[in-house]
Amino acid sequence: MPDVVRKPQAGVRSERDDAYAAMMVRAKALVPQLRDRSSRTEELRRLPSETERDLHDAGLFRIVQPKRAGGSELDYVALVDFADTIALADASVAWNLANLSSHHWMLGMFDRRAQDLVWNQDADALIASSFVFPAGRANKVDGGYVLRGRWPFSSGVDSSAWNMLAGVVSSDDEADGIEYRIFLLNRSDYRIIDTWNAAGLRGTGSNDVEVDGVFVAEAMTLAVAALAGGPTPGSAVNPNALYALPVFSLFPYVLSGVALGNAQACLDDYIDVARHRASTYNRAKLGDLQSTQIKIAEASAKIDAARLIMRSTCIQAMADARAGRIPDMATKTRLRRDGAFAVNLCTEAVSLLFSASGARGLSTTGALQRQFRDAQAINSHIAFNFDAQGTNYGRVALGLPSENLTL
Known part of the structure; x- marks a missing residue:
């Protein structure tokens, strides 16, 4: 593949360009060993622990995490470029890398209290997701929401300490309509169900998760309407334009x-x-x-x-x-x-x-x-x-x- 497509944008080099280039060197260095490990990844139906460690050690999970949490805060194109590189070895590994990395980006748009709760405990903590909105139902209560549902395709969930789960908020007043919202839950609040036996992307561990009437504080949720582009709740502490992108348009x-x-x-x-x-x-x-x-x-x-x-x-x-x-x-x-x-x-x-x-x-x-x-x-x-x-x-x-x- 021509190297030119992997380089940062043309023009005067910046600190961001240098960080990008250094990170890409580390990513390329992992390709041979990840490819050699691909059969084992498929057998496990999830990422091997040594692969997770390799990705952590290289800093790849944190390519779009805010700098204030120790991330690289690279431009959005990094998600394409680094997945592209790692998929030269194994698409399952690349899928989990891109997916889990993107959740650091999304967490940067949440209220600061949610960011601090996760990253002050462990800035390396992985966050899974399932953005299948009809799978979850939430009711508004004092101080937050009560969430229940069962979500499919939560890639990398066994490796993750947290999960972003999509749901529909119902109102007692039908005139209020419904609201789409994302809920950030700790692993202790959901159950992982081993369902991932697939013909392709076998190593992604995209299992189901189930939640049975868990309270989620308001600060640990984010309205989809806030992700349409422009400032987000997280912009107060993460002013980079990266955290003002339209999330689901670019999904x-x-x-x-x-x-x-x-x-x-x-x-x-x-x-x-x-x-x-x-x-x-x-x-x-x-x-x-x-x-x-x-x-x-x-x-x-x-x-x-x-x-x-x-x-x-x-x-x-x-x-x-x-x-x-x-x-x-x-x-x-x-x-x-x-x-x-x-x-x-x-x-x-x-x-x-x-x-x-x-x-x-x-x-x-x-x-x-x-x-x-x-x-x-x-x-x-x-x-x-x-x-x-x-x-x-x-x-x-x-x-x-x-x-x-x-x-």
Whole structure:
């Protein structure tokens, strides 16, 4: 992959650029050992303890955590870039890295009391999530909320001390309607249910969690309406524009880099094999076949286009936030559309290369079958479902209201 796409923005170097570059060196150094460990990660169905330690030691979980808590506070594009790098080794590890890192970013938008409660105890504490709003129901009570529900797909939950769970707040007065809110709970307040047996992203430990009528203080919650772009409750202590980004509009880019690195690894492996391998059928060198050359060109074009979409979107979002620009609904639905489209390009690239690899791709001991399974699993996330995201973009473009109430 061309190194230029991993560099910070062009121009005069800053302290942030140097921090980014140093962190990227550490991330790249982990790739060989994480790849060697990928089979064990799948067997465990969660991150091995040594992988968690490697990521902690490198500071990778804290790339977008506020500096006041000891984090690196890198620009939002770091979520794409570091997931891209780690997914060269293992998409499951990259998925948990990006997912868990992003929750430090989101916690930076909560009331300071929530931030201090978590980070004063342990600034390295991992925070899981499940943003499936219909899964949780909350009732407003004096001083906070009572929350109950069962949430699926809480990636990295076994490694986490906290969890951000989405829910719908109901009111006794139907005229008040409903409110979408995020609740931050300590591990002692929920039960983990071992449900994660999946064909792809097997090592993410995306188990269910259950909450049965737990009180959550007001300061440990955050209204989705406060995450639409602009100052958040956390902005008083974290004034960086990073913590004023529109969270759910940019949600696809938290995880899109995983698809990117997984596709790049698949392409790199395919090129390496084609350079040296002869066809089993007629002993022709695969690299001399026009069909091989065309497939490399097509797959690489899809991956490069996806990378350009992801990175430029995140860089522009930071520029807008620094200028105090809050995206309108048309822009927000475009962000979701483009995030899904970019990941779909990565999935198409992997599928193309898997098909071109013939029987070699069927070996359960090789990386290709894992890359294919992981690509399909990534693409199955609702954020990357182009039918859903494309439909909503089209609705808004036609003057109809958005169906996504979190934007």
